[in-house]
Each structure stands twice: as structure tokens, then as C-alpha cells.
Amino acid sequence: DVKVTQSSRYLVKRTGEKVFLECVQDMDHENMFWYRQDPGLGLRLIYFSYDVKMKEKGDIPEGYSVSREKKERFSLILESASTNQTSMYLCASSFPLAPRNNEQFFGPGTRLTVL
Amino acid sequence: TQLLEQSPQFLSIQEGENLTVYCNSSSVFSSLQWYRQEPGEGPVLLVTVVTGGEVKKLKRLTFQFGDARKDSSLHITAAQPGDTGLYLCAGDKGGTALIFGKGTTLSVSS
Numbered sequence: 001d002v003k004v005t006q007s008s009r010y011l012v013k014r015t016g017e018k019v020f021l022e023c024v025q026d027m028d029h030e031n032m033f034w035y036r037q038d039p040g041l042g043l044r045l046i047y048f049s050y051d052v053k054m055k056e057k058g059d060i061p062e063g064y065s066v067s068r069e070k071k072e073r074f075s076l077i078l079e080s081a082s083t084n085q086t087s088m089y090l091c092a093s094s095f096p097l098a099p100r101n102n103e104q105f106f107g108p109g110t111r112l113t114v115l
Numbered sequence: 116t117q118l119l120e121q122s123p124q125f126l127s128i129q130e131g132e133n134l135t136v137y138c139n140s141s142s143v144f145s146s147l148q149w150y151r152q153e154p155g156e157g158p159v160l161l162v163t164v165v166t167g168g169e170v171k172k173l174k175r176l177t178f179q180f181g182d183a184r185k186d187s188s189l190h191i192t193a194a195q196p197g198d199t200g201l202y203l204c205a206g207d208k209g210g211t212a213l214i215f216g217k218g219t220t221l222s223v224s225s
Contacts, residue, residue, distance in 0.1 A: 004157075042203075042215060042217035042218055043203070043215045043218075050211050090157050101145075102213060103163055104148075104158075104213060105160070106159070107157050
């Protein structure tokens, strides 16, 4: 079974802090994704990566950056956390080819609170 | 622009009732996936439908892909409290990223 793990389930940070969210997958998936999930707004894609050192902006990249130095690890960075970044952050991975065409496997999520 | 519209947004029913959740779009998808998310957890894939008109069953859950591959439905027969959760549909347009609907929150009470 695919396992996607996230470094923390709950995180509390202060405004202005630099925040690192780590995600690791163990199934050699090419693609990795970071989403945030807020009530009424659904899942919104922040960034994704289709290969090591490659990244693409999603729908809401402002205020975030990412790093993918190794295939299994994808990090989300909040350069200067703000209260409007309080949210549930979900990492996912996928394999682009048949038979698992782009089916995404999610981590358990990190609930980040910025005070 | 919301490319995938899910309805209803909320559904609260009694154990034993049947229900249908809809996922609609004006876009054609190469495949469509359904996920279920329980509170405090990440979404888990339930099924992928690929062929227009395809029907897949997962115990009491029946998934259908529209003939034109623009819409899908999820039907649950005799709902149970364990079916409670957020149901998400996601469309694949052939790129790397999926397009997610906003979800249907289902609550089944005993």
C-alpha cells in the first residue's frame, strides 16, 4: 500500500515565522502535490511537482514555496506565516501512467494554526 | 471558475435511506475519481471511472460515469453511519493535476 506521511498532524506558529511542512511517500511516485483545505472552499492546489527539482504553481501559490530535492520528499515552505494561512494542509502523490493514471494518495494532513 | 460542481453540498439522512450525489461539468474528462474523507484525515480513493457510461460497484456504493464523460454520480443504498464523511469527485483532463469538486458532506444518523 502507498504510504504518504506528513511531518506533523498539528502545528502552531506565530505570525512572521518561517514554517516547513514535510511530506514523504514510499511508492516511488513521480508526482507530488500540496493542497490546503478550508471550509466552503474545498481543496485548493498550492504547488505540485512532476520530478525532482521540478515544480509548478497551482491555483494559490502566493505566500508559499516548495522544494523537491529527492523523489520521495516534497516540502512546503511558508516564508513568513500569516494568520490567513491557518488551514489544513494535505500532501498527495500519484503515478502518472496506467493503470494508476493520476490517482492521488493523500497524507493524513497537517492542521496549521498561525497566531 | 469551478469546473466540477458537486451537489448537494450537505446531506443529512437516517440510517437505511438511499442517496445520490452528483458531480457535473461542462468539460470532458479522461477519467473521474471519487474520494471519501473522514474528519481529521486525508481523502482516500474509492474508485476511478474511465469509460463513458461505465458503472462500478463497491458494496453498497454505485458509481456511474456519464456517456459524454462530463459528469458522474455516486449512489449509496441503505446508508449506514460508517458512510458519514466528505465525498469528493476529481476529474482528470490529462495533465498532472486533478480538478477537485468542493465535495458533499454526508451525515448518516442511526
